[in-house]
Amino acid sequence: MEQEEKDDIQLAIESLRHFNKQYRDAYHDYRNGRNAKIRKEGSRVMDNASGMIEIWLKSNDKVLGIASGGERPEGFDRRGYFISIFSRANLEQEVKDIIEKLEKLLSEESTGA
Structure with a gap:
């Protein structure tokens, strides 16, 4: 993996966090x-944050592939993947899991594993 790709993944990790x-x-x-009013504002910020998470996941083929558990999903599979993680009940944990996978990838690349 080239340094530019590593940097892109690191930026995605920081943004996802x-x-x-x-x-x-x-x-x-x-x-x-x-x-x-507070609850409505919370909902608005949640919607914005989940939209930004989706943008960051889609921003890099490697990130999307790792997030979705394999090759970059296309068509219906991609839509189904995002529908499955972007519910208010499990988004936070799903993103944590994705971050862990990305960190593991970078760690393996730096140690040559």
Whole structure:
């Protein structure tokens, strides 16, 4: 793997972490906000963060392949993959799992494993 590709994956990891934290914090407001305005804002931020996560996952073929568990999915398979992870119930954990896979890939590349 070339350095540019490693840098792209590292940037994706950092961005996914950022937007996953944003999502998690907003989810708390959405679920536990003391009034409708706070809950609505939490929902809006969650939608924005999940959209940014999707953009970052699709930004790099290697990232998308790792996230989806294999070769880059096409057509219906890709749509089904994103539908499966972008529910409010499991998005945060799915993104954590993807980050771990990406970090493992970079680690294996740096050690030559």
